Structure formats: structure tokens, C-alpha cells
Amino acid sequence: MTKTSTRLARDRRGTAMIETALLLPLFLMLLLGILIYGQYFLLAHSVQQAANDGARAAITGLDAADRRAVAIRAIDRSMHGVGGYRRELRSVLVSENAQAVTVDLAYHVPEGNLLRSTLVPTPGDIIRATATFELPAE
Template sequence: MTKFLTRLADDPRGTAMIETALLLPLFLTLLLGILIYGQYFLLAHSVQQAANDGARAAITGLDAADRRAVAIRAIDRSMRGVGGYRGELRSVLVSETTDAVTVKLAYHVPETSLLHSALVPAPGDIISASATFELPVE
């Protein structure tokens, strides 16, 4: 066995094969990490944009219940383009003061997402965002 390894190490093709065997797992892990964190940043951006859209739409509501309903519809419309989005995975909190409406959105990452990979540690299962818009002055 040692004679085979010595011959393999002396041959340039054998050296390339050994280097590939050592570096390929590291390269694949790095590539998978780039894909996972890329998906996380895309999803985090989408959640923030949905919170912005919800708050922007909520200022048109007539009362608190109407503002919440309008915000949820805007969030669902905004998140529709996100793969695997389901309304039951999000929670929305709409709060208001006399001069502003704040929408807080928490989105639970679906189990089928690449973010649940065991090879690379994921940032988290819940992505949260909030947005505040001022109410129009009457």
C-alpha cells in the first residue's frame, strides 16, 4: 500500500488527484455557504421590502382594523414572488400612534428552504423586519 502511495505521489496526475481530494470538500462547502447566505440575504431583503409595502399601504386605512387588513394584503402581495411563501409562516403586528403607523413582520423560514442545510450553519429560522410611515396630516 505504501508503495502505491509513493508512486501516486511521484506521478503528477496522482498529485493532482490527491490535491483535488483534499480541496474539493472545502470548495463545495464554501460554495454551499455562498448559496445559503445568498438565499438568506435575498429573503431578508424581501421581508424588509414587504414590511415597507405593508406600512405604506396601511396609512390608507380608515381605522386600526382596516389598516391591519390592508397591511396584510400588501405584505402577501409583496411576498408572493418569494419561493415557498405561505401566509401561515408570517406574523404581522400593526401599531399606530397619532402620527405614524408601524408594521412589524416576522417570517418563519420554510422547512424546505436551503437555509435548513446541516453542512453550513444558517443565520436563523425567523427573519424579522419593521417599517414606520407617517400618517398624512389633516
């Protein structure tokens, strides 16, 4: 080994910069993944809670059409606080039998939302939730 190569091999001044260049992208991807999945879980919880609220409210309706209207109003009230919520992005199915009312809610994640980024794989652009409540005995 020459004197210059020995000196360069012992020089540690650039190691921090190289380590940062190697690890910073991984750290940023991890941080972005935490943010995206945190937002996903928050939105999924909000959609489930809205479906619960819709089903709970629907049991007060007089007939199937009234139950659907009441459920949709309750869902919209519940989702109103969710950032970027728009009514046209949700679809609601209210079904019932003699014992219970079931509300199925599907919410399409809006364009421009962090969940739509392609940097980190996400569970999907549609979040679905179902809630069932028993009808009061007559």
C-alpha cells in the first residue's frame, strides 16, 4: 500500500455523509409509511363509526325508504369531520330483514389524498364497513 492509500483508508471524515446518504431514504420511506398507514387507520375507523351511526339511526325509520334516508343523513353527519369528505365518494346500501337493519358503507379515498401516493403500498382506494343493529321487537 502506498502512503496515500493508507492515509485515505484511515480518514473517517466522509463516513457520516455516506451513512446518511445510504440510510436517509430508508428512514424517510419508513416515516412516510407510518404517516400513510396512520391516516388509513384513522379513515377506516371513521368509516366504520359512520356505518355504526347509520345503522343505529336507521332503526328509527318507519319503512325501508325512511330507514335509508335516516341512515344516509347519519353517515354524512358522522363523516362531516373527516378531511376531504365528499358525499359523491361514498356509497350506502341499507338492507333489512325482520330482525335487523344492516348498513354497508363504501368510501372511495379522494384524489390527492396521501393514501393515493405510490411511494408506499396501501391497502386500497376503497374503504368498506358494515354495521348491523337489531330492530326493536313490536
